[in-house]
Amino acid sequence: MNLPSPYLLFIGNATDPLSIKMAKSAADWSPDMCVGEFALPGCTVTTGLPLMSIEEGAQQGAKAFVLGFANSGGVLDPVLVDSIITALENGMDIINGLHDKLTDIPEVAAKAAELGRRLIDIRHPTTKFKTGKGEKRPGKRLLTVGTDCSVGKMYTTLSLAKAMQAKGIKATFRATGQSGILVAGEGIAVDCVVSDFISGSVEALCPANDEDHWDLIEGQGSLYHPAFAGVSLGLLHGSQPDALVICHALNRDHMRALPGRPLPGLEDVIEMNLQAGRITNPNIKVVGVSVNTSSVSDEEALAYCQSVTEKLGLPCVDPIRHGVDALLEALE
Amino acid sequence: MNLPSPYLLFIGNATDPLSIKMAKSAADWSPDMCVGEFALPGCTVTTGLPLMSIEEGAQQGAKAFVLGFANSGGVLDPVLVDSIITALENGMDIINGLHDKLTDIPEVAAKAAELGRRLIDIRHPTTKFKTGKGEKRPGKRLLTVGTDCSVGKMYTTLSLAKAMQAKGIKATFRATGQSGILVAGEGIAVDCVVSDFISGSVEALCPANDEDHWDLIEGQGSLYHPAFAGVSLGLLHGSQPDALVICHALNRDHMRALPGRPLPGLEDVIEMNLQAGRITNPNIKVVGVSVNTSSVSDEEALAYCQSVTEKLGLPCVDPIRHGVDALLEALE
Incomplete structure (x- = not known):
């Protein structure tokens, strides 16, 4: 999946910062691919990029209008549909990160067909994949794995990519979820692939490469x-x-969407990932731990990371507070 | 997915017994749901059921015409399409176990629409599933797991269901692949579900039940x-x-479709399944081993099963040669 860009990020009438995570990811990590944001009256949040009208976005060269907000109701508000139509009329393709397909909105489908624009549902892969082979490919690969969903795997992977590229190391971020795909402009939403083809789709995502090239692969779930x-x-x-980097969120009460189910311990997560990972790479190693420590103070964050390092003998950082240099050193 | 029956089993112009495995499964395990088989000139194999014309099948009450053969070319031979049209004209719905969708054949789609018949692609689930919850449900469940694909998981599960039902134990076979779905008349092709919903679809397949009821769930893959x-x-x-039953095929050279990759040992398969299975059932146990010993003599088969029992302390049988009573005893 290759996306047209630059983007105009549409954040609708959102009032919850978490609900525009997808737009915010693109603004934070790929500002060069974004001309700005477009919001409706009532919106109280921002990606931090310049606010502009759809017409202004078009003048600044936007090729795609990105629905970068969550849609809890399941049905698109008519006022949002009007904005999509306006974007189509202003020459943009539409990139949709919602579960619902744009082609299921007759008005949008008709207008896109009339104008010859693309409706790109990034959660719905259209490629036909092969089943996985498990054969070792040239090139080096790192995967972020988690104690739970939404613990910072994408953020950690992007931090590593940026840091490695800054040092002149050949490294490519490989996106596996809708926010990551928007940031990278390409990728595969692995959780939307037909289950027979999960590993096969990932093999297609990070094919054979130079021996000194690193694919930095965004993990999903746990x-x-x-x-x-x-x-x-x-x-x-x-x-x-x-290489694996284990990702964790400090002080999370229970596994995502499953009240009463505690998170597993880091040791268990390491052991199970190594055991299963050896099936396709007998030399798999854990190089470090990345923790979202936003729930505690700087001092507590540092103390927690140090305690993990002492216990597991692995570098442990919060990428936002401490950077990822300690992880890179372990990788080298 | 609920299938119309009884079936007329269409085996095309097959010449390889393995290529009609799906039709053969229905004939072997659900003969009461089949009126007979229909074959084309050149076919050299049989399900063992009476050979008849499509018209005769309709007279005997067939409600569904089952494409029960493999289709290596990927495109249906025109002579096969003619038979499908004839079956539609004789009042039957079509059940398709091939990868290709029947609705993609314009002639078949048009005729079915004209006559109001159903085209049922059993590899393509149409249900919307929820994501898994992992909450313990009432009722008992047994799953067959394998050292590899195609090692006898469906056969073992059906053998257990038949034996338990004969003893008056409440037991239901739960189909997860196309052959099993045809045998049971219902089920979910789990390998065709979108990957976000794998465990959720299985939770839907074997919901809460009586405390003394056994769901016997057909495993897939390894x-x-x-x-x-x-x-x-x-x-x-x-x-x-x-309860888990570990399934294995004796003397298999390599994992299915992966020359050079040896099968794992039984101990490793047991350990990894128990470790992962404890996440949703801390009391999971392995009750026995089921082996396809068709590659060796009766004496060698018995010696192999005895050696497994001595090594692992678990009953080990070939369901065809030895029945499954030893597994049932371990279950009780």
């Missing part, structure tokens, strides 16, 4: 999450990683 | 198969099995 572990395992086998 | 392990893990989490 081997310990009863809803999504199958996706995580297919990702692990398809990535055949040389 | 945690050790790099192409399909994600499916196997989602099945394991969604089934939350109380």
Whole structure:
């Protein structure tokens, strides 16, 4: 999936910063691919990029109008549909990160067909994949894996990519979810692939490469999450990683969407990922731990990371507070 | 997915017994749901059921025409399409176990629409599933898991269901692949579900039940198969099995479709399934081993099974040669 850019980020009438995570990811990580944001009256949040009208976005060269907000109701508000139509009329393709397909909105489908614009549902892969082979490919690969969903795997992977590229190391971020795909402009939403092809789709995402090139692959879910572990395992086998970074969110009460189910311990997550990962890469190693420590103070964050390092003998950082140099050193 | 029956089993112009495995499964395990078979000139194999014309099948009450053969070319021979049209004209719905969708054949789609018949692609689930919850449900569950694909998981599961039902134990076979779905008349092709919903679809397949009821769930793939392990893990989490039966094929040279990759040892398969299975059922147990010993003599088969029992302390049988009573005893 290759996306047209630059983007005009549409954040609708959102009032919850978390609900525009997708637009914010693109603004934070790929500002060069964004001309600005477009919001409706009532919107109280921002990506931090310049606010502009759809017409202004078009004048600044926007090729795609990105629906970068969450849509809890399941049905698009008519006022949002009007904006999509206006963007189509202003020459933009539409990039949709919502579950619902744009082609299912007759008005939008008709206008796009009339004007010859693309409606790109990035959660719905259209490629036909092969089943996985498990054969070792040239090139080096790193995968972020988690104790849970939404613990910072994308953020950690992007931080590593940026840091490695800054040092002149050949490194490519490989996106596996809708926010990552928007940031990278390409990728595969692995959780939307037909289950027979999970690892096969990941093999297609990070094919054979130069021996000194690193694919930095965004993980999904957790081997310990009863809803999504199958996706995580297919990702692990398809990535055949040389290196794992374990991602964790401090003080999370329970696994995502499953009240009462505590998060697994770091040791268990390491052990299960290594055991399963050896099936496609016998030399797999854990190089470090990345923790979202936003729930505690600087001092507590540092103390927690140090305690992990002492216990596991691995570097442990919060990428925002401490950077990822300690992880890179372990990788080298 | 609920299938119309009885079936007329269409085996085309097949010459390889393995290529009609789906039709043969229905004939072997659900003969009461089949009126007979229909073959074209040149066909040299049989399901063992009476050969008849499509018209005779209709007279005997067939409600569905089952495409029960493999289709290596990917495109249906025009002579096969003619038979499908004739079956539609004789009042039957069409059940398709091939990868290609029947609705993609314009002639078939038009005729079915004209006559109001159903085209049922059993590899393509149409249900919308929820993501898995991992909550323990009432009722007991058994899952067959494998050292590899195609090692006898469906056969073992059906053997257990038949034996338990004969003893008056409440037991239901739960189909997860196209052959099993045809045998049971219902089920979910788990390897065709979108990967976010693997375990959720299995939770829907074997919902809460009587405390003394057994769901006997057909496994798929293997945690050790790099192409399909994600499916196997989602099945394991969604089934939350109380009991596992490990399935194996003796003297198989390499993992299915992966020359050079040896099968894992039984101990490794047991350990990895128990470890992962504890996430949704901490009391999961392995009750026995089921082996396809068709590659060796009766004496060698018995010696192999005895050696497994001595080594692992678990009953080990070939369901065809020895029946499954030893597994049932271990279950009780």
